[in-house]
Amino acid sequence: MTAQANDLVRADLDRLLPIFEAKYLLPFQSGEAVRLAEAMQYSLEAGGKRVRPVLCMLAAEAIGGRAEAALSCAMALEFIHTYSLIHDDLPAMDDDDLRRGKPTNHVVFGEGQAILAGDGLLTEAFQVIAADTSLSAERRIEAVAVLAEAAGWRGMVGGQSLDLLGEALTRAGKPHDLEHLQVIHRLKTGALLRASVELGAVAAAATCAQRQALRKAGSLLGLAFQIQDDILDATSSEEEMGKRVGKDEGKGKITYPVLLGLEGARRALNETTERALCQLQSLPNPSSLTAWARFLAQRGN
């Protein structure tokens, strides 16, 4: 990545994150279920790269809209992403005790409250879109449809289910192939990243062609993101990642480096990213989204 593109990413983050976090970090301050609100807030505040909200707001800008138009969708995406991390970290799933450098939700609040905190965040994602009267009812219900499809059994949750079953297969010595790995990633990580870009399009009233281009770009970015995630898990230190690393291989999890080798995985990453960027060229204002897409493919954590 050029120094210029890097500056653009930094400038966009400095501009967009305060808009996002001003609304995002304060939603669960009242209500009767105080302990639950604390548990939800704990994971929202744990940080992270805010990849999905930023992609969503940049997609709105890429078609000439305002980032603020996509704010409720951006919040909903991060609620869904955060709930999925809480549930994935549970002992019955990936059994992680460290996330973004902090103890995971169930370690702090107990398993029962952590399950409920995830349920609460998932539900609130739809609430925050429904309550955004700055968007027409048509755009809001379209956003709900896109998000529910991407997050549900045909998308993210389905991918997590296959991934869990895959670990069981691996332990039983059953073979895997690249096609199966791609299905899991398309559902588990890809669907919500694709939706991030598509929701920016929906919120900013994209034309059909613009939405189609962003949808395709989002799918490819989702795949690129996952390949880089696998590469990082195989090559980074725990300190850099803020979570346990090398655990994919330790658990016999199928990953791109395992299937394609490290160099093969890097080639696949570059090729996928370039295909995504091609899709963005026809849009009126793609430079920030393009820079961010390159940044994601080259990120160090």
Add this chain to the structure above:
Amino acid sequence: MTAQANDLVRADLDRLLPIFEAKYLLPFQSGEAVRLAEAMQYSLEAGGKRVRPVLCMLAAEAIGGRAEAALSCAMALEFIHTYSLIHDDLPAMDDDDLRRGKPTNHVVFGEGQAILAGDGLLTEAFQVIAADTSLSAERRIEAVAVLAEAAGWRGMVGGQSLDLLGEALTRAGKPHDLEHLQVIHRLKTGALLRASVELGAVAAAATCAQRQALRKAGSLLGLAFQIQDDILDATSSEEEMGKRVGKDEGKGKITYPVLLGLEGARRALNETTERALCQLQSLPNPSSLTAWARFLAQRGN
């Protein structure tokens, strides 16, 4: 309940349940995450009284609308109710191995898949409303808002959190009072039952006054339902209920019979039901909903 009212309840069930179940029982037959779809389907098909969908469709009829207008809301309600049962039954929550006379979801599919089946059903509830193009975008997004508010941290999930914490308080010998019990029930059971009635109003385009009356009636019916649930847990056999009974007291759970005595709880049940029925009197076509409300308060399981 008079024999005539009983006949009306039976006739309405015979009329409404086939409409509901024809759509409801078949949604997860395809897709890539086959095992997850099986897990979701398993709990949907496990039966139950379909209280929420029937209340929703009868509320639509009570204001002169058609039951079919409320079908997607009815499905969404039962998806949410079913997901909440799957998660409540988990070892980290109420730790139940029997539900509706069948092994609970996590006993059959494992804890990880059961958590995901719940997540999938919760997400699909919003999808099924968003996809119902027979309702205007305005009504669909209003339905999403009502459902998310009732099911989320300000409603059902918040109530379950307080209930879990309450069990811990009881084990620690801390005192409870009626007010605290009512908050838990208003959130945990009441919010979704109120939403059932309110969603029928939203789907069938109720006037403001009609919606207000149904909302109040729904709140009171939710409370009555919970009082009767507590009474049944204290007095019924496991065979009648299809789940473990007497466990509330065994776990030191606060219930209406514990706080008010069995006779006091029965008086509270009757009084609450009558107040709910008062709210329905002004509606154009309340007889079926009225009969069903009486039936619920007198049900044997």
